[in-house]
Amino acid sequence: MYKHVCFVLVVSLLAVTGNAEVRDPTMPGNLPAPTLLEAPRGELALTVSAIRTAGSSRHAIINGVTVIPGQQLDDDIRILKIMPRYVVVKYHGVNKKLYLVPTIKSQ
Numbered sequence: 001m002y003k004h005v006c007f008v009l010v011v012s013l014l015a016v017t018g019n020a021e022v023r024d025p026t027m028p029g030n031l032p033a034p035t036l037l038e039a040p041r042g043e044l045a046l047t048v049s050a051i052r053t054a055g056s057s058r059h060a061i062i063n064g065v066t067v068i069p070g071q072q073l074d075d076d077i078r079i080l081k082i083m084p085r086y087v088v089v090k091y092h093g094v095n096k097k098l099y100l101v102p103t104i105k106s107q
Contacts, residue, residue: 086098
């Protein structure tokens, strides 16, 4: 009888935790999860969540999409350069650096 009660409790706990939001364990705890939020000026916010450089091979994940240098991400977004800590994109005709870990500004 005791084994059956324990089994039901364990299955119940697994069912409850199965619906919990899963967070990337490699992300620092103080950073928000990457999202496709609109920037204040109505532009799409570009978020770099990962960068991988191995020899001449360079990949980054921007807004959940794996990209390489020279790739056209959108009509107005081209990946120019992928460096170990940032990605340079041409966005609406302007070069922008997207940092892997955003700077923290004191208020």
